[in-house]
Amino acid sequence: MNGRLGQLAGTLAFPLAGLALIAGIILLGGKSPALGLAALVSGSLGGAFALAETAIRACPLLLAGLGVAVAFRAGVWNIGAEGQIYFGALAVVALAPVLGLLPAAAAVPAAFLVAAAAGGFWAWVPAFLRTRRGVQEVISTIMLNFIAIQLVSWCVHGPLKESSGQFPYSDEIPASLMLPRLLPPTRLHLGVLFAVAAAAVVWVFLFRTLRGFQLRAVGASPEAAAHAGIPTERSVWEAMAVSGALAGLAGAVQLMGVSHILFEKFSPGYGYTAIAAALLGGLHPVGVALASGLLGALEAGASAMQREAGISTVIVYLVQGVIILSVAHQAARRRAATEAIRQRGAQEV
């Protein structure tokens, strides 16, 4: 009970400490913290528009963050969500002429499948390199991010350039692929509900299926898993595939729900912020959803802060950085505590 309360207090402390930090930095920059914070809060939580903006920014973070959580639970350090997001979106845009021929009810699920497969494929590469060649996925996934980003850049300057051939972005996707708006005139789209449903599915997978359990077992102790006959390599493949598929879906949802076109810098680092969301959420689907909401609110509020108080959005990224560091610190402390218990157990006579 104490632990639960402590955890809750810790979780609440993050946004509060974050706000205090933002106020301090604004003050240092010689602007009014009150004005800035007011814009930050009203831009993220004040009214239907603001809440919708928060939700649509949280949406790709949640999907990709769930993917990161699945991978990390399995002990697979997939830092490649960014590249997998690009790959998911790229696949949908590339196949848009074909997908557009389908009726709307079939087009959207088909596009989701395509994006999941593409993201999964981009995660398959590092899984292959790790299991067959012993290449650390931390390195390979980061490298593959750059390749995916440059590939998209080349595509929108070349084969996928819009029809008039003037601008470096893709044609708008067919209307049948655009996700319906739930609450016009806000930009809230169907993808947000999809992401929440995905969180529920991931929870069931991780905590109520044998495959999900095996994946967590491999992540918690590869040695114990091996002694229980759990195929550890297969868990790596599975975790990577699921992780990449979710990130690919994040790209598709962003494309089909918000931007409707593909362009360079299509993702402002969603794949990296998703890692923060996953860690901040304790690698638990519910936690990832809450953390994505918080980070989405910060991003939505940051835009408003820049618009209304003339304060740079960089401040918010700085705060995100601090959050990530403190989460990493907490995780390290938890690991140390567990290790201490293990040692005490070993010394017990």
Next chain:
Amino acid sequence: MNVAFGFVRPDSGEIVFDGRRYAAMTPQAAMAAGIGMVHQHFKLVEEFTVAENVALGSADYREALTPSGQSRLRTIIRDTGLEVDPRARVEDLPVGLRQRVEILKALFRGSRLLILDEPTAVLTPQETEELFRVLRRLRGQGTGIILITHKLGEALDISDRVTVLRQGRCVLSCPAAEVQQARIASAMVGRDLLTAGPVLPEPGDEVLLEVRNISSAGGDQQPVLDISFTLRAGEILGIAGVEGNGQTALADILAGVTPPGGGSLMLGDREISPLGVDGRLREGLSHIPGDRQTQALLLEFPLWENMLLGRWPLGEFSRGPLLDVGGLAEVTREAIGAYGIRGATERTLAMSLSGGNQQRFVVARQMGAGPRVVVAVNPTRGLDVGAIEYVHARLAEHCGRGGAVVLISTDLDEVLALSHRILVLYRGRVAAEYPRGARREDVGLAMATGRAS
């Protein structure tokens, strides 16, 4: 002992050492005061020489490596009989000599009180004798020694005074000359023990497991070479040997953790060597791994999930794609009740159980799978007498029902007490075989030399 050496702060009370009072010790203060600790798991830098390791543990390592420091080290070696070459690299030394390096480290620092944690767990009977000779000599020279052990014979053999701890309390403390083994044993458990260990039923004729010429496929541990044996229904086959003579490789091959490099494994009339741990469990071979903390349990997970860890291959807990959480919880509760794991529920985390209860849980889980053959590796390592008795009784019971056990254990007393037949493992090969009732000295000698006497 963690309190005495300052790893853990006492909640109350004080430590008096050499006339000084300490409310709380720190490892630094303990070392400065002259308390030396020899851990069960050695803390040596394997790439360094003996002298360098001793220097690392000393207050002034530069001084320790000067000619005068080195001659002081040689003097200590000569005076105590801790014979070891200071220039030898630790990685080239056998376990018994590494332990000497640990003791030298403590003495070189000027320790006048030595705390030894289960020092004989990794030694052959002969090495144990040598260690005890050294300890008697140190006692004669005025060094105090605290020996932590769960082997009663040893405790009485070498100690002047014996103290028994049970659940954190001191339940007995008296001169060693005044007590009998049985009295100490019952003090450790809190009740009278069965005197002579479990009664073993006579084995039947049916061969349950036939191992033919198995060898390791490679790997970084001591491999096994060309091992063959048969195991009949109702039989416990003990595999004795000093740690590091191929036990891990043999256990992994028998259990299906690693595939054998050659040879065959027949369970009944079925060839099981292509099967993994999961397939073998389905065929009726269950495995109690040697290290419960890292191999048998997921410490951060609740017990019901740990039940699933060992039993998932049987498929009894699946409902379509979903897990039968209710069924798992029930089976876990039953195991907790049947094996007397006090204070636990299915939601208890594995790491919050004591070592003894962790092992009871693992044994309950693996026996509950309804196996015909059990491969048990050091099933009672680090347990108290009560838990040992319990685990032994379960294994004997299993044989009474027509099952069979391969008991791979570095504890010679355990192998002697529990086996119908004993194989001695030496450098990866079966060096000797003994029937039940073999003399302890003979088996011990075979463990140390690899030759049957």
